[in-house]
Amino acid sequence: MVNIVIKKDGKEESFNEEKIRNAIKAACLDAGLDENKQNELSEIITQKILGTLADKETIRAIELRDKILGELDIMSPEAAQAWRNYEDSKSK
Secondary structure, eight states: OOOEEEOTTSOEEEOOHHHHHHHHHHHHHHTTOOHHHHHHHHHHHHHHHHHHTTTOSEEEHHHHHHHHHHHHHHHOHHHHHHHHHHHHHHTO
């Protein structure tokens, strides 16, 4: 299981699956999805991601982001777009 996330700046951080859930919920909220759907998607996607990372010790944050967005693109395109809009607004 993943223990370390390597951030964009190269710093290492302990893996925290709650951060994944919270990021997904935030994107879903921004997309206007109700609380039940936010919780459902955050749980399903987090479990899928954890399953794909079972044999890894570390992961790059950008790789984790891409995996999450890939799932959101399939399960809730509007939440994926809200995530991208948020990222775009941060870079300005």
